[in-house]
Amino acid sequence: MSPEGVLKTDDQAHAARTLWNLLHAWWQMMPKQERTLANADAAIRQARQDIDFLAVLPAQAAQAVLKTYFQAWKNCWDGRTDAPNFKSRLRTVMSVDIPQGRDLNIVRVHRRWGMINIPKVGRVRFRWTKDLPVGKRAGAQNRITGARLIKDGLGWHIAFRIQTLQAKPDPHQGPDIGIDVGVTVPIALSNGETYEHGAWLTDKEKARLLHLEQRAARRKRHRKPGERTSRRLHRTYDRIAGLRAKAKRRALDWQHKATTTIARTYNAVVVEALTITNMVKSAKGTVEEPGKNVAQKSGLNRSISGEAWGRTVTLLTYRTARYGGALVKVPAPGTSMRCSACGFTTSGSREFQAVFVCKNPDCGWSGNADHNAARNILHLYRTGLALVPAAGRAVVRRAKRVKPATAR
Structure with a gap:
């Protein structure tokens, strides 16, 4: 143009x-x-x-x-x-x-x-x-x-x-799968498969972005109160926006490809019903009751927002329907602390972030924490627990088991 x-x-x-x-x-x-x-x-x-x-x-x-x-x-x-x-x-x-x-x-x-x-x-x-x-x-x-x-x-x-x-797609004949989303491992499946990605910007682009952000902060610091933004500062902002838009485009391309592969392979894709807006709230607190670990929580919030879990679920929703499958949401509480082998739940099972160790003395199962959570998510679906949207809210319903027909 x-x-x-x-x-x-x-x-x-x-x-x-x-x-x-x-x-x-x-x-x-x-x-x-x-x-x-x-x-x-x-x-x-x-x-x-x-x-x-x-x-x-x-x-x-x-x-x-x-x-x-x-x-x-x-x-x-x-x-x-x-x-x-x-x-x-x-x-x-x-x-x-x-x-x-x-x-x-x-x-x-x-x-x-x-x-x-x-x-x-x-x-x-x-x-x-x-x-x-x-x-x-x-x-x-x-x-x-x-x-x-x-x-x-x-x-x-x-x-x-x-x-x-478009013709109505035939019912998908693939298996069911549970998905656990995270920060270190963006998408972990219940069968042990993972979908990971590298940094959205190269080392040179990261250095360039840091240099531009420092230049913008320096020029903004020398601007007097009430003074209009200079053209140089506007050009610096435009270059920063260009690099961030490039990173966002690469992230969106990865999400499109990953969700398309999942929708083509599996029938029912089961995810957690996460309230992401509550997960990324600031930990600053108030003057009377200041928060703790504010800097660490701020970094975690940026990482969660960068992975765009909500957009992943949105892409999976219409893609599974396009290929004859379905996306199902299950309750989120307890999926990361529950043992997928015996069902024992305790808060001390994840001593290491990436490793799950069951504290049940009769079990003692250990494995990858993300895969364990994905298996629990799939288990909730198979046991009949699913979140069904109704009038703007989600309610838990247990699916009725259909008895096989018998010949008379």
Whole structure:
């Protein structure tokens, strides 16, 4: 994308974020009986006439913001997510929605590149990474319905929405598997297999990132209170964001490949129902009751957030369904302290972090702690304990055993 196109797309993303915030303010001010889609649409049209910079956002993209906002409230009422909130400039991912696929006019230039039409931006070249239903491949049941522009530290990217007709997959014939997620071993299976990865950045990239962070801190320290951020500091921030985006892209690529392999191999994938938000809470405490081991807990929180356990479960959820399997959640308490051989539970079984030693004198089994937890997770599923979501919360239900039919 040319520099001029980047500026135009940035303006559209800022206008979309502003429109969301205006909708949120309108929603809070209006009485409940007047919070309708028609009234919100009229308010958007009036805002686009009164505020000049909102006109850079296409009308279809503005309607997409409205539909997304109302869908966010529906998800909140159903208990799936929290209530929508104000979108800040620094913490919000810049994005623009193109809801109509017929406006794209996609043309493949050659093997690696294609051309697309972005409303109020013009023709833009993009890298062709996946097959798209364009030309002879397009049809009523296999077509592009829209796209979404997303910006990160590496620049603008485009994601296409494709409507396709797929046959219902046959039931998966593979075995069941339990999965324990961790920090040292990201994914440990109950059969002893592990999925591990190295550092997301090379040594040179880590040194470069450290140098840039030190430079940013030094330049920020010399800035006077109330003074605007210099262009040099902005460029330093952009380089830091580029390296972090590169690390995130590599992590996401590893997660996609690992979850695809698991979904293709196994039938029922059993995981723990972890409340990750509670696990990564700070240990600072209060002034009256300060916390302990704050620095160690902060490092653990960063490691847990870096592994993105929730995203792994999300990827496994739709991938297992695609290949005919299913993802099942079981209660998390006690899985790491319970012996998978005899069922004896004690808090002193993990004297070493990676080794589990059963304290039962009649058992004495020892093995890898992650594999032991994964075996316990699978055992909970086989005994009939599973978490079934109901009205936004999870409840424990025991599966009924089906008696085999007998001939009369």
